[in-house]
Amino acid sequence: MTREQTLLALCLLLLAAALAALLGMLRFRRQYFRLYREVQLCQRALLADQPLPEGSCQEGAPSAVQDDFARIMKKFRRERQEAREDRDAVRELTSNLSHQLKTPLANIRLYQELLKSPELPPGRRQCLENRLEEQTDRLDRLLTALFKMMDLERGAAAPSPANIPVLSAVRRAVESVLPRADQKHIRIRMEPFPDAPLLHDPAWTEEVFANILENAVKYAPEGSVVTLSMECFETYGAVRVQDRGPGIPKEEYTKIFQKFYRGSSSSGKEGWGIGLYLARLLVEREHGYITVSSEPGKGSTFSVFLPLMTEV
Template identity: 40%
Template sequence: MTSSKYVRSFKRYNLVFSVIFLLLVSGYAGTVSFLEGEHPALLELTVLFVSCMLLLGGVRNWTLRRQITSFMDSVDEMVDRAIHGREKMTHFDETSLSSLEHKLWRYIEINKANEQNLETEKNTIKELISDISHQTKTPLSSIMMYSQLLAETPELSGNTRLLLNEIESQSEKLEWLITSLVKLSRLEAGMITLQSTASPVIETITRAVSHIYTRAESKGIGIQIKCDPLTKARHDHKWTSEALFNLLENAVKYTEAGGTIRISAESNEMFTRIDVSDTGIGIQKEELRHIFKRFYRGCSARDYEGIGIGLYLTQKIISIQGGFITAASEVDKGTKLSIFLPKSKCVNTDRFQTQPG
């Protein structure tokens, strides 16, 4: 409870006390006058008694208010000193205020120690991620380079060439996995700062589509975009484009040849909504609440290549920018994933919502 709430509560209690006090005094004076008659001396004594009681109540009320105000000022000063590390105010007096100050200092000291430990762990994680990224890229690049050189050898047999192609394919998947995990780790460790600005979303959508268009065209999947060029959202162009690419990649992967992917965007007072809908295999209702978990793959998705990190990464990118993502789907009819991006600066959220189609 804040100090203002304490003051309001005190005023309510004081009002109730004053009303009860007046009723009791008035009732007492009236009863005495009624029982003893209208003797002048009795009336004077009654008036004097009532006046003294009212004066005493007023003094008591004023004193209590002063004590509470003084206590709240002391607490405010004590908290301010503790936060800024200045000299203690009570110097270990045997009072409740001294006990409160001591506990407050202990809490702040523990909190600062925890912050230092977290910062140390964060720096350790940063170094570890950088080492992993550096140490894995070199041998992986060598494997891919040697595979390409071997592929240029004309005397390779058919089976050898097939195996070599498989090595290249798996190396590319491993490179993508390592890159995705490093990106995710950097986001979670706070090593990457997203630069969110209010800008049109059509450019972000177009960039994401350009990276998936060839793959969609090879499967005969049409991509339709419905977006007003003036529709804006506060977002990081590069990272939001990557988040949309992950959604589009899944849409192409889980949509049969000849299907359709629709992308639309519209704004309201608080958010800009970007929908990515497909005509793919869909997601079972009971699995919708799990699809944004790290490495989760639904039953129907296990026949397709993937590791279950794309949607988790997308959700993380969107939530860091203060947005959220929802999912709606129906088996064999398709899936619609909706990204909500804020139109102005807002507090970051880390949530997602799912709902049946």
């Protein structure tokens, strides 16, 4: 091959290489701009909360971009939904707090105004002072229950479980409601409890049964009996509270454990719809649960199940 032919072949080779490089750059530029357009379209769809556009190809970088944006959109929508739920929960809590606090605050203000009168007879003044104290105690109980409920809901409170019999906690709960039971001549009868250790926080368990017993005493007729008993199963121990109240319709079994819910039989009865909800929260934090069985006109039985810990 002559020198001229060699130079010509070399030039052709360089020209082919340059052409290949140019074609490669053009292809890369086209893919880059397609990817850039894909990202722009996905970004606009994400900001406008619209469905992602269909990819121009079934595989490769654009589809990978769409997958990433799809995950981002799912996370964004999930967080937005959680934010909406939190906002609605705060709005509901504020509304319920306003409703629940309105009555005791109005009563306290009324009694304070009446007590300002210098012409009140001593007997009437003492009666108003007693009513004022009752409403103040009621407001204090309501606020205590609300703060405890909020602590449990946001996980700020945790039980300190112990593997001990539950009888002591139940007895303290009974003692706390005896004054109200005596006012209605209601007898609280306790059947013999098995000496089986249950995993629970005694203070929390005491409050659970205090709330359930307060409901039982509130709705039970005068002169009736509230019975407490316990039964052991393979993994749980069940403490039952049986009353002779008006009963609960089956369609309300789950509703009565909801926040601020008051059953159809609560008309004319003082209450806020927090006690059973708080009891459920407390028991669930102790890895237990509550059930109810009832028949309208024949009373109700609340069963509190706590983990049964057998001694090795």
